[in-house]
Amino acid sequence: MQERIFKNDHNIHYTGAVHEVLKHKKNRGLNFYDASDSITIFHTGYSKKEVERKNKSERNLNLLFKELRKKPNDLLTLFYIGESMMVDTSFQDALPYLQKARKMLQNSRFKTHPLLYKIFCDIFICMLRLNEDMETFKKTYEQAQILDKECPDFHFYMGKKLFTAGQYDDAIEFYDKCFKYIGTYKYSFESKVLPQMNNIYEELLDLYIITENPQKIVQTSITLLRVNKFHYKSLYILTKTLKEAGESQAVISHVLFSIYSKTSLKDQLYILRVVETLALNQLYDKVLNLLTEDERTQYIQYKEQENKDL
CATH class of the missing domain: 1.25.40 (Serine Threonine Protein Phosphatase 5, Tetratricopeptide repeat)
Incomplete structure (x- = not known):
């Protein structure tokens, strides 16, 4: 099997059952550099036959639950379980793990960590797929606003919820907030909104058609x-x-x-x-x-x- 990252320091190693998080053996902080202008990575994923053969999702979850039994309050393991369940479209099952990870991170000294942004976005996606009630959704949005009032993704998900609820004028307000910040916002996490900007513009177009x-x-x-x-x-x-x-x-x-x-x-x-x-x-x-x-x-x-x- 080919290594995906080549190490040049014996003190740096992978941890975690599935996602191989990089850590220093002496728990020192790691310096990360943006090499995106110098390196191109081609990831073709797994073929359908390969996914079926390995049953990768089930394998990952088995490994993650095994890890969780050893470390019941490991924030990253909880997060990865939630994300793996989302890949499997098990949004109802994923939500409690993501919520627990969110609360742990918010109550820690890392309450502005980029991972918290990803957790909030995953929670919003689960809530949308589960048609969560508006009051609960708004409370989660308000909690996300404490983290960052300008994050375009948070505004988009709130707008999407209002759109699906038929509150079209309010939905437009939040889509507008998303577009207001997205041009200048400095992302510290991998956004799931940025790659679908064209689709979001199409949704906004539909809203303007509905509201004439x-x-x-x-x-x-x-x-x-x-x-x-x-x-x-x-x-x-x-x-x-x-x-x-x-x-x-x-x-x-x-x-x-x-x-x-x-x-x-x-x-x-x-x-x-x-x-x-x-x-x-x-x-x-x-x-x-x-x-x-x-x-x-x-x-x-x-x-x-x-x-x-x-």
Whole structure:
């Protein structure tokens, strides 16, 4: 088996049944350096067959419970049990271990430790999956605020809970708080929110649609399209909203071509698909005329064949 980290100090070793936490044999503090600019790590995970063969989740939990019997109040073991159960989608079982780990860490001298952020986020995820009552969820959010009032992840999870509860205006307030801080926030823990920012923007777009806020719908759709201009839903909603707001086809054309290229065939076809669906005939003809004669002929033939197939 290949080593994942190569040691150059015999006093540093792994501890823990599963997660191999690095510690100094003489309990000295370790100096950690950010080498992310110098090192690239490729982790491909386990194949489905390998996971089935080893039954890795069950194996990990067996090892962790064995560790817990030896050290019943070991904070890290409690945390890892909770996370392993979450991987197994056993959110109801995971929650007590995460709550116990949270209380232990909050009552220790390490009450601002980065691990506490991760524990809070895991607790929020479990509560969302279990549809925990609003009062309990808010109390947990308030406890997280004592730790950090600016953490974007905490605001997002509170907003997500309000969204699922149908409290849409309140949900928007917390999504806005998340976006307010996320650009400048210095993370000390591995965020589960950052990698899904596009999805969160899509949820915010849905909230603006539900609350009928055309200006915000347009702004959020454009933001999503700046990241991925081939996100059809955002393009359709943007164009539809502009049309329903009474904007002229000339204005709609100006907005769309601030995002899309007039010389890219893929961009042109994407716009054609939307404006035809929304019966924006003048804009459809304008975009169609941007195609070369051969492209235009092929497109019209394709549409005719598509209509025949229907």
